[in-house]
Amino acid sequence: MATALEGLTPIGRSETLAQMVRSQLKEAVMAGRFSPGEKLTIRGVASALNVSLTPTREALYNLASERVLELRPDGSVYVPEVTEERVIELTKIRVALEGLASREAVDKISDAEITRIAALNNEIVKADAKGEYSKLFSLNWQFHFGIYQASGMQQLVRMIEGCWMMSGSYLNVIYPKYGEVSDGISNHLQIVRALQKRDGERLASALNMDINLAADALLSAIQHEDLYKRH
Amino acid sequence: MATALEGLTPIGRSETLAQMVRSQLKEAVMAGRFSPGEKLTIRGVASALNVSLTPTREALYNLASERVLELRPDGSVYVPEVTEERVIELTKIRVALEGLASREAVDKISDAEITRIAALNNEIVKADAKGEYSKLFSLNWQFHFGIYQASGMQQLVRMIEGCWMMSGSYLNVIYPKYGEVSDGISNHLQIVRALQKRDGERLASALNMDINLAADALLSAIQHEDLYKRH
C-alpha cells in the first residue's frame, strides 16, 4: 500500500455561501450591530455581502425560522426588539430546558469531561480578570454546552442553542457592566461542585441561579436603556 | 367614515408556493406517507408538485431547520427515522415545556377559555366514540394548545408546536391501537378539573401523565414494528 497518502489531511469542506451569510448575520445580530426593529431586505443584505439573492434569502429565512430574526406575514424580515417580556419568557424556557439537560447529564457525564469543564471555568476566571470579554463569551458557551452535550439529548441541545441565539442578541449589553460576571463566577463554582458530586438537583438549581442572574442584569440594562431613549 | 367597510374581512393573502409546498410536505410527513429514512430531493419534490426548484428548496430547508426533516451535512434532506431514543428524548422535552406552559397558563386563563376547553374535551369523547380519528387529532391539538396559548408565552408555544411536529410524524401509528385514546380521555378529564380548580401542579402532572401514556403507546408500537421488520 502507498503509505504516503495516509499522512494527508482530508480537504475541509468549505461552507456554502448561504452558511457564510447566515453566520455573518447571526454574529451581527448577536453582537447587537443592528438596531432593534431594523428591516433586513434580501437585496440589501445580498449587496452588502456581495452575493446573490438566493443564498441570502435562504440565510435570512433560516434565521427567522430559528427566531433569531423576526418574520412578518408579508415576508419581510426584521431584527427583533428586545422587550422585557421576551427576556422574561426566554429565561423561564431556559431554566426548564437547561435544568432538564443538566439533570440528564449528571448521570452520564464522564469524569474526564467534568475535569475539562472545571478547567474551562478556570480559564473563564482568568479571562474575566483580564477583561477579555469576547473570550469570556466563547468560554462560557463551551462551559455550559459541555454540560448539556453530556446529556446525550441532541434535540434538546439544539433547542437550548436556539434559546441562546435568541437571547444572545443582547447579552453583549451586560458585559462588563452590572456585575453579572463576578456573581456568575461564584455560580460557576457551584455548578462545578455539583457536577463533581453528581448532584442533579444542586446542579439544576445552580444553573437556575446563573440564568436568572444574567437575566436580571439584562433586564436592568434594558430598563436603563429605556430611560435613555425617553429623552 | 364608511362603516360598512370595517365589517369586511381582509382578503386572505394567498399562500406563497413555498408555503404550499411546505404544508404539503409537512402533512405528508406527519401522516407517515413517506418511508422513514427516505431521501427527498429538491428536483424530485419539485416535479412531483409541479413547481420550480426555488420554492421547493426553501420549503425543504425550512422543515429541516424545524427538524421535521433531517438535513445531512452534504445538503441532502431525509425523512427522519423513528427511533426509541428520539421518542424518549422528545417526551422528556415535552414534559418540561408543556409543564411550564400549563403552570403559567393556570393563573392567566379566563373562565370562558376553560369552558371552551372543557367543551372541546366533550367533542373529543364523541369523536373517539365514533372512531373519527382525524377529527380527534385536530380536536386534541386544539385542546392542548388552547391551554398553552393561555400562558401568553409566544416563543414557548412555538417550541411546543415544534415538538408536536417532530413527534407528529408517527403519532398516527398509535391510533386507534394500544388503548392510548381511552386512557387519554380519563387524563383529559383530570386536566380539565385541574384547570377549573386552577391547580398548576395538578395540571402539570395530569399533562405529564397524558404525554407519557402517549409515548408509551408509541414506544410499544415501535417495538412491535421492529419485530415485524425482523422477519
Added chain:
DNA sequence: TATCGTTATATGATATAACACAAATTCACT
C-alpha cells in the same frame, strides 16, 4: 477478473432575469 480512468447522470448551489404587488413619487390638469 480486477483495477482504474473516463464518461454520464443526478443533485445541490448560485446567479440572474422576470414577475407581481405595493408604496412612493412624479406629473398633468383643474
Added chain:
DNA sequence: AGTGAATTTGTGTTATATCATATAACGATA
C-alpha cells in the same frame, strides 16, 4: 396649490440557466 392618475421604485417571489461535485455506469488495460 390641490387632486388624481400615471409612473417609478422597492421588494418579495418564482423560474431558469449554469456551475461544481458526487455517484454510477461503462469500458479498457493489465
